[in-house]
Amino acid sequence: MRWYVLLVLPFVGTLIPPLYNHARPALFGMPFFYWYQLAWVIVTAGLLGVFVATTRGRHDT
Amino acid sequence: MAQLEQWALGGRSFGTIVSWFLLGGDLYTAYTFIAVPALVYGVGALGFFAVPYATIAYPIALVVLTRFWSIARARGYVTTADFVRDRYGSRTLEVAIAVTGVVAAMPYIALQLVGMRAVFRQFTILGAGGGLTALTVAFILLAAYTYVSGLRASALIAFVKDALIYATVIAAITVIPPRLGGWAHVFALAAAALAHRPHPAKIYLTQPQYFTYASMAFGSALSLFIYPHSITSVLAARSREVIRRNAALLPIYSLLLGLLALLGYCAAASGIVSKDATNVVPLLFARYFPDWFTGITDAAIVIGALVPAAIMCIGAANLFASNVFREFSPERSSVETRVAKLLTLAVAAFALLFIFFVPVPYAIDFQLLGGALMLQIFPAFVLGLWTRWFHPAALLSGWACGLVASCAMAYASNFTSNFTLHAFGGSLTGFIALYALAVNLVVSASLTPLLRKGAPA
Numbered sequence: 222m223r224w225y226v227l228l229v230l231p232f233v234g235t236l237i238p239p240l241y242n243h244a245r246p247a248l249f250g251m252p253f254f255y256w257y258q259l260a261w262v263i264v265t266a267g268l269l270g271v272f273v274a275t276t277r278g279r280h281d282t
Numbered sequence: 283m284a285q286l287e288q289w290a291l292g293g294r295s296f297g298t299i300v301s302w303f304l305l306g307g308d309l310y311t312a313y314t315f316i317a318v319p320a321l322v323y324g325v326g327a328l329g330f331f332a333v334p335y336a337t338i339a340y341p342i343a344l345v346v347l348t349r350f351w352s353i354a355r356a357r358g359y360v361t362t363a364d365f366v367r368d369r370y371g372s373r374t375l376e377v378a379i380a381v382t383g384v385v386a387a388m389p390y391i392a393l394q395l396v397g398m399r400a401v402f403r404q405f406t407i408l409g410a411g412g413g414l415t416a417l418t419v420a421f422i423l424l425a426a427y428t429y430v431s432g433l434r435a436s437a438l439i440a441f442v443k444d445a446l447i448y449a450t451v452i453a454a455i456t457v458i459p460p461r462l463g464g465w466a467h468v469f470a471l472a473a474a475a476l477a478h479r480p481h482p483a484k485i486y487l488t489q490p491q492y493f494t495y496a497s498m499a500f501g502s503a504l505s506l507f508i509y510p511h512s513i514t515s516v517l518a519a520r521s522r523e524v525i526r527r528n529a530a531l532l533p534i535y536s537l538l539l540g541l542l543a544l545l546g547y548c549a550a551a552s553g554i555v556s557k558d559a560t561n562v563v564p565l566l567f568a569r570y571f572p573d574w575f576t577g578i579t580d581a582a583i584v585i586g587a588l589v590p591a592a593i594m595c596i597g598a599a600n601l602f603a604s605n606v607f608r609e610f611s612p613e614r615s616s617v618e619t620r621v622a623k624l625l626t627l628a629v630a631a632f633a634l635l636f637i638f639f640v641p642v643p644y645a646i647d648f649q650l651l652g653g654a655l656m657l658q659i660f661p662a663f664v665l666g667l668w669t670r671w672f673h674p675a676a677l678l679s680g681w682a683c684g685l686v687a688s689c690a691m692a693y694a695s696n697f698t699s700n701f702t703l704h705a706f707g708g709s710l711t712g713f714i715a716l717y718a719l720a721v722n723l724v725v726s727a728s729l730t731p732l733l734r735k736g737a738p739a
Contacts, residue, residue, distance in 0.1 A: 228341040235334035250466030269530035
């Protein structure tokens with residue numbers, strides 16, 4: 222059950238725009254607003270990967 | 283039954299890789315290649331909501347779809363409406379759910395046709411700016427392809443589609459920003475271009491846009507996997523594990539979506555001006571790529587719209603044949619397959635009507651307004667996967683109120699996807715789909731106890 226925290230994190234990371242609505246720090250010339258949200262795509266894939274691997278074979282997921 | 287399952291669900295036999303291509307081919311559409319970049323080009327930062335949307339859709343998918351897949355496999359369901367009929371024992375609710383799916387798919391298909399039109403429009407052989415001829419070509423292509431192919435062919439074509447799209451995006455991202463002097467320049471030039479528009483826009487959100495942005499991302503994410511075409515592709519998976527793995531693997535496509543969104547800024551930065559923002563991506567490719575490669579990118583966009591449009595037609599037709607037409611045909615088998623195939627043509631034709639009669643400002647609004655309709659099955663379908671608490675008549679009332687609220691808000695805001703709510707001396711602009719879902723949930727939840735009391739349990 223506690224593994225479900227992994228599934229909640231992407232919502233917290235991406236649905237509160239004041240957290241990331243700024244220019245700095247930039248990465249490769251890309252403002253924070255943009256690369257931060259792109260980074261969450263990768264982070265989410267990783268979190269889901271961990272979730273899928275750790276909960277394999279359980280019937281409640 | 284067997285035949286319909288073959289044509290519409292590919293025999294429920296797809297493994298992780300085929301499902302990955304099929305779902306990717308199905309979920310990433312002209313929305314991704316044309317509509318999102320057009321919105322970013324037109325309104326700036328707000329258009330980037332598609333990235334958090336395409337991120338949080340996956341944790342939702344993981345939880346909802348694995349549950350639905352297991353129930354559907356155990357009971358032999360082909361659609362969401364099959365499940366709803368069984369769970370609530372209500373034929374009316376079944377038809378309501380099915381019809382919602384069919385209707386909501388139409389504007390989404392319309393978006394695909396608009397995407398193809400943007401490419402065909404550029405071909406002088408069709409008469410420069412010949413929007414109508416271009417649209418006709420797109421429609422005929424879709425109708426012919428869908429009628430012949432079925433889901434298996436679409437899974438096969440999805441491989442080709444994805445290869446073309448990945449080649450296009452990688453080329454665009456490596457070629458275009460350096461030609462404009464690097465990303466820092468792209469953003470600076472785009473910010474300047476957006477500020478000088480008749481309706482100035484910014485590359486950051488304004489404070490009142492915070493809620494709009496989050497509500498568009500969240501509402502879209504909730505609706506993505508309850509569309510008939512998503513369900514169709516999900517049920518074609520061989521096992522639960524295939525779905526779980528895909529929830530973790532599919533976000534790779536979302537990265538593409540994000541990079542494509544930024545092409546909207548590349549277009550603004552390179553001074554591309556078009557009366558219709560839908561055209562900016564094809565125009566951008568034509569400007570920076572040699573002719574032979576522009577041909578490939580055009581093909582990528584057309585196939586990228588064609589494959590999902592076909593799957594949407596199949597999903598919608600499947601839903602109609604299984605859950606609305608069903609009563610009239612005692613033998614589900616061959617009659618139903620034939621009806622489903624003919625219905626795909628009807629669905630495509632109705633989608634065309636949306637383009638003519640719903641005056642949306644941006645192509646993406648087709649998808650967003652369709653999403654507002656689609657989301658109204660959320661209480662009956664998604665919540666129903668975990669609870670039997672809701673009364674079917676309450677769900678039906680909630681659904682009806684949600685739909686009326688969606689349409690009223692869409693009309694009041696001139697077919698844009700956001701509605702401004704004035705209450706308690708302030709105002710809050712948010713995605714219509716979420717407001718309508720709130721109406722739906724309140725009605726469903728408050729009528730349930732009343733109806734329970736009235737009837738002997």
